[in-house]
Amino acid sequence: MTTADHIGVFDSGVGGLTVLRELVRALPGKRFVYLGDTARVPYGTKSAETVVKYALGAARVLADRAQLGALVVACNTASAVALDALRSALAVPVFGVIEPGAAAGVAATRVGRVAVLATPATIASRAYEHAIHALDRRVRVFGIACPLFVPLAEAGWVDDDVARLVAERYLHPIVNGTARDVDTVILGCTHYPLLDRVIRRTVGRGRRVVDSASATAADVALALGAVTASRARARAHIEVLVTDRAMGVAETARRFFGDSVGRIARVDL
Ligand code: DGL
Numbered sequence: 648m649t650t651a652d653h654i655g656v657f658d659s660g661v662g663g664l665t666v667l668r669e670l671v672r673a674l675p676g677k678r679f680v681y682l683g684d685t686a687r688v689p690y691g692t693k694s695a696e697t698v699v700k701y702a703l704g705a706a707r708v709l710a711d712r713a714q715l716g717a718l719v720v721a722c723n724t725a726s727a728v729a730l731d732a733l734r735s736a737l738a739v740p741v742f743g744v745i746e747p748g749a750a751a752g753v754a755a756t757r758v759g760r761v762a763v764l765a766t767p768a769t770i771a772s773r774a775y776e777h778a779i780h781a782l783d784r785r786v787r788v789f790g791i792a793c794p795l796f797v798p799l800a801e802a803g804w805v806d807d808d809v810a811r812l813v814a815e816r817y818l819h820p821i822v823n824g825t826a827r828d829v830d831t832v833i834l835g836c837t838h839y840p841l842l843d844r845v846i847r848r849t850v851g852r853g854r855r856v857v858d859s860a861s862a863t864a865a866d867v868a869l870a871l872g873a874v875t876a877s878r879a880r881a882r883a884h885i886e887v888l889v890t891d892r893a894m895g896v897a898e899t900a901r902r903f904f905g906d907s908v909g910r911i912a913r914v915d916l
Contacts (some may be wrong), residue, residue, distance in 0.1 A: 654867070655709035655718045656681045657702075660688040660801050661895040662838030663721030666744060668903045669864035670719065671883045674871065678884040680713045681721075681900075684916065686891035689797045691766020691836065695728040698768060702729035703736055704916035712888065712914070715739050719867060723748070723836050723859070724766045727774035742867050744837060745769075748859030749778035752833040753786060755855045760787045762826045764817070764846070765835030767792040775835055789826035793817040793839070800838035801895045810842055814849040821850050834858040841899070883907045888914045 654674070656667050660683045667681055682705050684690075690698050702725040706718055718741045720726045720733060726743030733741045752761045752775075763775040770790040779786050795813050804810055820826040832850050834840055840858045847856050885908050887900050893911050900908045 653678045653680050653713035653715050654871075655706070655713070655715045656721050657684065657705040657709060657718075657725075658682075658722040658837055659684050659690040659701075659724070660797075660838070661841065661899050662797070662800060662836060664896070664899050664903055665837050665840040665858070666719065666721035666860045666863055667885070669860040670867060671885065671904065673861075673864035673868040675883065678713070678886075680709055680715075680886045680888065682709055682888045682890070682914070683893075683896040685889045685894050685896060686916070688801060689766070689794065690722060690724040691768045691797060692794055693768060695768065695772065698724055699729040699732050701725070701916070702733055706733055706737060708888070708914055708916055710737065712886070717742065717867065717871060719863065720744065721837050721863075723774075724768045727769045727772040740870060742863060742870070744859035744863050745774045745835070746778050747862030747866055748833050748835055748857070749775055750782060751857040751859065751862045752831050753779055753782045755857050756786060756829075756831040758828065758830045759783075759785050760789070760826075760829040761831040761833055762789045762791055762821050762829045763833045763835045764791050764793050764796075764839055766797065767794055769835055775833065789820065789829060791817060791820060791826070793836070796836065796842055797838045800841040803895050803898060805842045806844050810845045811849070814842070814845045818846070818849045821854070829854065831855045831857065887911045890914060890916055
């Protein structure tokens with residue numbers, strides 16, 4: 648296997664591991680190098696200009712670390728504002744998470760009404776509306792910014808009373824407000840699947856909750872070629888990098904991937 652087989656994956660912190668988990672399932676035997684930009688998290692409350700700068704820096708660190716065959720932007724905020732800049736800067740295929748998430752939402756809704764939970768930067772970019780309307784103009788989209796879910800996910804406070812109260816406050820429009828007719832909720836931030844249980848309980852069983860992870864992994868697997876039976880049994884090779892303290896990244900990486908993850912290295916952007 649050549650080093651160009653590495654798939655680079657990045658996020659502001661722990662959230663992109665939810666995408667990496669699906670990539671590892673869809674592409675067993677591949678080598679992954681993951682960067683959590685823990686020195687700069689959160690991205691989602693910052694300006695588009697700043698996020699573009701961070702995303703280009705993250706891509707550069709990954710490209711310096713390994714010969715990349717592809718880059719997966721496992722961050723909705725960076726996918727919303729920096730995908731074009733990343734595609735211009737890199738000579739390898741660059742995959743974002745917004746289009747796969749939008750497709751999952753459009754496929755799930757029966758009534759043509761979806762809520763998108765995402766960071767303020769992603770909501771402001773209207774990237775989900777554009778991606779959803781490119782697939783089906785009739786779908787009504789309700790964007791709800793939920794920035795406090797990000798520090799809760801980083802801290803691992805994902806299934807307690809604090810998370811429940813925050814979810815009830817943010818998701819009130821769905822439970823009993825202007826978005827109560829939605830039947831589908833898109834988790835439009837890769838941190839939010841870590842709070843999946845609390846979010847599902849809050850929006851109620853009658854609504855479908857979808858995210859980008861498995862649809863993104865399917866897109867990447869399709870583009871990079873089919874998985875062979877021998878590789879399907881192969882062990883994952885995952886290198887995890889962070890730009891500051893590992894925070895929740897180390898704990899979640901070990902929980903998801905066990906000892907497939909070695910020592911977590913600290914790098915500078
Ligand atoms: N996980 C990222 C996203 O999908 C960024 C969260 C943040 O850093 O604010 O948007």
